[in-house]
Amino acid sequence: MVGGWLVIKGWYDMGTIMLFTQLQNGVRNMFAAMGHYITDLQTSLAGGRRVLEILDAPKEPERIALPAAPAANSAAVNLDAVTFAYNGGEPALENVSLQVQPGETVALVGPSGGGKSTLFKLLLGYYLPEAGAISVLGRGLNQYTLRELREQIAYVPQISYLFSGTIAENISFGKPGASKEEIEVAAKAAYAHDFISQLPQGYETLVGERGSHLSGGQRQRIAIARAILRNAPLLLLDEATSSLDTESEEQVQLALSRLMEGRTTLVIAHRLATVQNASRILVIAEGRLAEEGSHQELLEAKGIYRHLYDMQFEEDLQSAG
Template sequence: MPALDAVADTAAPKASPRALSGLWPFLAPYRGRILTALLFLLLAALATLAFPLALRGLIDQGLVASDPGERLMALRGHFLALFGVGAALGLFSAARFYAVTWLGERVSADLRNAVYSHVLRQSPEFFEHTQTGEVLSRITTDTTVVQTVVGSSLSMGLRNSVMGIGAMVMLIITNPWVMTQVLGLLVLVVLPAIYFGRRVRRLSRASQDRVADTSAIAAEVLNAVTVVQSYVQEGAETRRFAGASEAAFDTARKRTRVRSMLVAFIITATFGSMLWGLYQGTQAVIAGNISAGHLGQTVVYVILLVSSVAVLAEVWGDVLRAAGATERLMELLATRSTIAEPAAPLPLPATAGGSGLALRGIQFHYPSRPQQPALTDFDLELRPGETVALVGPSGAGKSTVLQLLLRFYQPQAGTITLDGVPIDRVSLQTLRQRIGLVPQDSVIFSANALENIRYGRPEASDEEVFAAARAAFAHDFISQLPEGYQTFLGERGVRLSGGQRQRISIARAILKNPPLLLLDEATSALDAESERAVQAALEVAMQGRSTLVIAHRLATVQRADRIVVMEHGRVVETGTHAELVAAGGLYARLAAMQFEG
């Protein structure tokens, strides 16, 4: 189970409304708008509370007056007063709705941006334990829950709190005996509501976790849909997703059932309290203790109090759900990358003929495999302008070297220097700007060909992009696309062949023009003709810079200045192609298998 899921399951029972305090840093910049929304909310609540007073005047003075003329004039005045109350309520409610809805949308957008930006800065170790679908679920589903609460539920809760307290105060002032009995009954409502609320809170968090499970499965399968289809596993994956969806539905059903019971209990109990208060009021009118208008005012205030309690019960459920969502988002924001920026970054010296690189005594194992060393006592030196090839069987640690150079991971022992400066003393941005990477699995973004190449250097002109494409022998096939460089390449470059994707990836690195170039099986996806063309382009691109090449196909590294042979995370041989073949070691055996096979 992913680490975040484990944390979520452990923390689920502890989720509480206090978790919403994590939203304050996102609310604080909009204090002025919050105060404006609260002002309109208060005015709307006061307008609602003024309605029973206007109604009492209508009944006692507009309907009870004996003279017909006086009654007609009184009716007009009181109806105008009622209309004024209604107009004020409409105006203030509209302003409140706009203010709080804007706030909810703004805060949820800021929260999504913050979480996404934070996740982008995590080291690859984070993704060893966390599924991408889980992160996407939190960025989308959980922020939507927060938006609903900030932009609606909290406003409703505050408004009904003001109305409920105001109605209760007015009832205490105008009918203390009746209100004392109603309050006693409402206390009996609150205690069971607390019990049900705790169950709703736990089930809300569990429901959000199960929805995240479905997102994780969907993201994983859709990213590998061709493999799923080639192995005819559509049915199995459909059943697996359906199982996760059913689990999410079952948890949501339990949450909804408990919440429905909570709502039913509160509404029934508060309605009974209202009827009891109404019964007491009618007895007071019959006894002549209060007027009919007074009774009408009391009835409306009791209705406001009861409806406020009912709405607050609904809002409380939303708040509990949002607390779970906020807690999950705060867990993401609380994660810290294992690759820390240096407190006082050192600058890298200027280079003219490529960067110098040195690895000394490197010991490293991946965090997910602590007992299995990836590199042991590893030493490597790359002089400025030199091309060094790393070769060896799969699992020898070649790609791990590149991961450490880019500081995706931190070695447990040893030092790595770039141009004489330890890379852990250099800011990540400065370090990675010095390095160009062409990975084994070329990455194509959902954009056109021009923007995919320009990703290497966003400020590059169109002509510079075209020149990089020509150097990578990509210009011709791009020009033949339906819209040339403006052609949308599809998600993950599905409209291109493997070789075409790789050439765009190489053009991107050439455009970046770094002093250190890392080629991780850069020609592995090319056919023989394309490989020769790209190899020629790379030889031109490598001039004047240092290059570290990883290749299983030894034909691509024969002209390297040095070849470093690795096995089980160690350097076992070093030399040129001719020297290593003559030595008759591991390289010679690998070469024999490839060239003779």
């Protein structure tokens, strides 16, 4: 309206008013987009900082230095008076000794923060014990390079990491250079082949960042297929089904049963019902090995395990009611 009045008065011609209007729109759009640019810049800077943190991280040592030499034994896993603390704090594990025999399935249970996941991190060489000795498959950790050690272990965490590639690439990460046939055999053993075959691109389907295009159960079965393909003699399962719904948990449990066949397996579990058939159950509490035995033996002992079992039984009754 103002522009029309100015033209009528003869102060400006129509071309000038049109040019001004276009410039005004351009400036307004520029400021509107600036907020998006600032957000993108902040996201990029945060991502750049994370990349630099990884690049600046100290290189892992080629070999693991142990405070003490492990005694010779035939156990698949042996911890001898192991103590560990994070950054000089309270011990996460204190004077823990245990043995797992070849082919045995041993469950680790106990209150949160008791030291179960820390034990796995020590076995994988992520941290070094402050005291004691550790051996895997009859060899002290100091007799392995980190690469050799981790080649002996298949690890399935609670939330498995999938990188932004195809399903086939994610499975073959367990064995670089694996053939298409080997990948499919592993997927079938993990009960993943059926859902993969129903996808439009099959094994060439892109999983998205961290597997965002797949459900939690599908991601776990791909991780299990990866572990099957790896074919390592020692298997570590860290609450591999705790974040899944009931239907997905049943499918993943079937896949885990196939994976555990013929392997030495350590299982961290929150739901005690999933480990009742383990060869042995170890209760880790406050960084110590508090109890050990079969499901029935620990129930009869009426200690920490019995307390945890009764709590979960009550929760299940309330949920059912």
